[in-house]
């Protein structure tokens with residue numbers, strides 16, 4: 001349902017055009033911020049979320065935590081006009097499948113556990129992650145609730 005394409009010189013403008021709803025901006029940054037983080041921080045990898053016809057509908061990024069080797073999902077944003085179509089769910093599923101199939105060849109680290117953090121009030125995202133098997137651990141990361149999902 002979705003294709004994840006690493007951010008490149010060719011597609012970054014399409015990713016930068018992705019916008020959450022204004023009411024959601026308290027929970028996520030602009031995709032341009034995530035693109036810069038991926039470009040300069042040396043940890044995260046931004047991807048375009050594309051539908052099968054090639055339209056860019058979102059952004060997601062991932063990283064391996066150097067402290068415990070867990071695979072983190074960050075910066076998930078589906079464009080406001082395309083929310084509620086199953087694209088957010090498909091994006092998380094695509095990332096989990098990518099790690100199951102491709103790791104450790106992508107990052108050099110075996111995939112054992114997925115992790116992410118979410119604001120406590122972000123009920124839609126929390127519901128999505130819980131339904132995919134992510135469980136609250138009691139940890140906090142930058143005031144956000146951490147959820148983890150061991151590799152099945």
Ligand SMILES: CC(C)(COP(=O)(O)OP(=O)(O)OC[C@H]1O[C@@H](n2cnc3c(N)ncnc32)[C@H](O)[C@@H]1OP(=O)(O)O)[C@@H](O)C(=O)NCCC(=O)NCCS
Pocket residue numbers: 020021024027028075076077078079082083084085086087088089090117118119122124125127128131
């Ligand atoms: C969270 C987000 C990525 C979900 O993406 P999406 O494509 O809209 O979600 P999906 O269509 O895949 O739906 C996922 C689940 O959420 C539910 N959902 C989606 N939008 C909803 C809404 N506005 N109200 C209530 N439930 C909603 C769906 O019913 C679905 O549940 P189901 O599969 O059990 O029916 C999207 O809302 C978004 O970009 N939000 C702003 C950024 C953000 O908060 N990112 C997460 C940071 S941790």
